[in-house]
Amino acid sequence: MKPPPGCVLLLVYVDDIIITGTDSSLITSLQLQLKDSFHMKDHDTLTYFLGLKVHRDSSGVFLNQHKYTQDLISLAGLQDSSSVDTSLELNVKYRREKGDLLPDPTIFRQLVGSLNYLTITRPNISFAVQQVSQFMQAPRHLHLVAVRRIIRYFRGTSNRGLFFPSGSNIYLNAFSDSDWTGCSDTRRSVTGWCRFLGESLISWKSKKQDPVSKSSTEAEYRAMSTACSEIVWLRGLLAEIGFPQPNSTPLHADNTSVIQIATNSVYHERTKHIEVDCHYIREAVDKGVITLPHMSSDLQIADVFTK
Secondary structure (H helix, E strand, O other): OOOOOOOOEEEEEEEEEEEEEEEEEHHHHHHHHHHHOOOOOOOOOOOOOOOEEEEEEOOEEEEHHHHHHHHHHHHOOOOOOOOOOOOOOOOOOOOOOOEEEOOOOOHHHHHHHHHHHHOOOHHHHHHHHHHHHOOOOOOOOHHHHHHHHHHHHOOOOOOEEEEEEEEOOEEEHHHEEEEEOOOOOOOOOOEEEEEEOOEEEEEEEEEOOOOOOOHHHHHHHHHHHHHHHHHHHHHHHHOOOOOOOOOOEEEEEHHHHHHHHOOOOOOOOHHHHHHHHHHHHHHHHHHHOOEEOOHHEEEEEEHHOOO
């Protein structure tokens, strides 16, 4: 996706800047103005930015964090460790008060913070990182073991990342899912959603829900509501930069009860406690902002963000 003609986008982080646009003369003019005010060095084509390696060719753009990952492996002292096939042990529930407290939580917090930054190009670890992030205040030995396993998962896969193909269309496509009462300590559920712009994955989330849901339908509805909010925001952003969405954005869900409630104007007693979410999603459907196609659980992409 390119910005509209005559538009220049500027991304600034402290003293690192990315300038992109379709008008090369406008970019040059902006660079000269900045150089008049600041001491700057132009690295020409973008190849590295804040730990992100950028590979560009005719097929598209590929981002990874290879060096950052290798540095994290070294920080954890796992250079000579074996790799694992999954980021978390299967069927293991991590508890807040199980095991002995770490005498010094500093390394745990450093590693989890670094893992959070790695989710920029490795969305497949989002759920695992969300799980260990719950224990930042009082981490225990078992929690550190889980963190070290996530890092071992990167052994041999540090070159993986995100690919944004050239020529992809600019239509939003979304997926929403949740588990139900997955947290052993609080019985709160986890929301998972992701957004594609054409074939490119552009945003995702794995987050524990605030209230406890009394049913899987309620948990799914809360996940759908937050996903819908993100869609509304993204559609507005795309419109502002010259890419309005001409059609409704499909929000794929695998819970038929949720879809029926969202498209049924009759409320039942069991939906009163989530009535605000119901109204919000139904309004989005009525206005043509979203559609709610059903998707089989086996094909639900957002499932990876909930378990």
